[in-house]
Amino acid sequence: MNLNQISIILQNNKMKRRNYKYFVCACVLVYIYYFFGVSDYLFSKSFEDDFDYPLNVDIRSIVSDVMLGKKISVTPINYYPYRFLTNSGKCSTIEKLDLFIVVKSSMDHFGHRNAIRQTYGQETLPGRTVKTLFFLGIDGQPKSDLQRRIDQEMAEYKDIIQIDFRDHYYNNTIKTMMSFRWVYEHCSTSDFYLFTDDDMYISVRNLLDYVHERDEASQTEANPSKETNEVESSGVTRTADLDKDQLFAGYVFKSAPQRFRSSKWRVSLDEYRWNKWPAYVTAGAYVLSNKSMKVMYIASLFVKHFRFDDIYLGIVAKKVGVTPTHCPNFYFYKKAYSKLNYKDVIASHGYGNHEELIRVWNEQNTVV
The missing domain is CATH 1.10.287 (Helix Hairpins)
Structure with a gap:
């Protein structure tokens, strides 16, 4: 070569x-x-310029008409076809509640529920009327050992509402909105509603102090709304005031959809085609006024389902004109504990350890 x-x-x-x-x-x-879903990022639509999540109708007017008992011409698109398998009379003999606590719980979290019953779910706050219920789905096996244990728990405590949908992470929106439906239909007189996961530390006392301070401040600054029960001389044209007495508060996020294909939180353009989420409150714990609970539930009937419940409520709030309020005393992560550090805490995530929840709650609620 x-x-x-x-x-x-x-x-x-x-x-x-x-x-x-x-x-x-x-x-x-x-x-x-x-x-990394680059194409999804490239081809997503502008949230600020072009947000039109269905239904593309004037949902505020629809909600106003429903609250005034008027007939509406728009058919709901999002009424979940599930049944309540149990019920509760906790609201049947009470004219008014200060706070109703909705605890979203997993079926097998018996220890979580018992820890809550011993702490913030005791319903014994002096001078305040507070009630608590746990909301569960099913496992699809009515005769399973797990279901038998839940049946025994329900018979003993009578504080569980079970719903016939499959209890699964991606069905959290169903659990949330069925909980909304239950309180809307069976317990609509509470001043405020706290929705919380079963692994949260909650201070009911701090929460009620927070909402009542906001109430006093809003009443001081209140101005007549242009929408308030307007009656025209020609007849009976009325519109409900949807801006008055609104509160939807917790830890507020402003972020963008996750497009990575390996992520459990991935959202495709087919599901949601905009480049940002509306402002939303993290689902671990949030509080709503009586008005906001009703407005959000009615509005949800006309807003397309979305599988992440905190995002879905953010979309509903955006569509109906409810602005989420950021409260720094709600912690979506686990705040490091000390007795002084938790003086003003309303909610903190990460309390799957039952003994820890009981110890922290008792230390914070011991009268010295």
């Missing part, structure tokens, strides 16, 4: 190596493009 041939072979090998590098780089770029 002469030098010329050797040179040609070396050049060919070098070209093959270069082409191989190009091929590998192209594969990496394609993988990144696909894995």
Whole structure:
């Protein structure tokens, strides 16, 4: 083999190596493009300029008409076809409640529920009327050992509302909105409603102090609304005041959809095509006024379902004109504990340890 041939072979090998590098780089770029959902980010629509999540109707007017008992021409699109398998008479003999606590619980979280019953679910706050119920789904096996244990728990405590949908992470919106339906239909007289997961620390005392301070401040600054029960001289044109007495508060986030294909929180453009979420309150714990609970539930009947419940409530709030209020005393993470550190805490996440919840709650509620 002469030098010329050797040179040609070396050049060919070098070209093959270069082409191989190009091929590998192209594969990496394609993988990144696909894995990180680059196309979804590129082709998402502007939230600020073009948010039109269905239904694209004037939901505020619909809610106003429903609250005034008027007939509406728009058919609801989001009435969940599930039944309450149990009920409770906790509200049947009470004209007024200060606070109703809705605890979203998993079926097998018996220890969580017992810890709550020993702490913030005691319903014994002096001078305040507070009630608590747990909301569960089903496992699809009516004769399972798990269901038998829940049946025994319900018979003993009578504080569980079970609903016939499959209890699963991606069904949290169903659990949330069925809970809204229950309180709307069976317990609509409470001043405020706290929705919380069963692994939260809650201070009912701090929560009630917070909402009552806001009430006093809003009453001081109150101005007549242009929408308030307007009656025209020609007849009976009325509109409900949807802006008065509104409160939807907790830890507020402003963020964008996760498009990574490996993420459990991935959202495709088919599900949600905008580049940002509306402002939303993290689902761990949030409080609503009586008016906001009713407005949000009625509005949800006309807003397309979305599988993440905190995002869904943010969308509903956006559609009906309710502004989420950020309260820094709600913690979506686990706030480091000390007795002084928790003096003003309303809610803190991460209390799956039952003994820890009981210890912290008792220390915070011991009268010295």
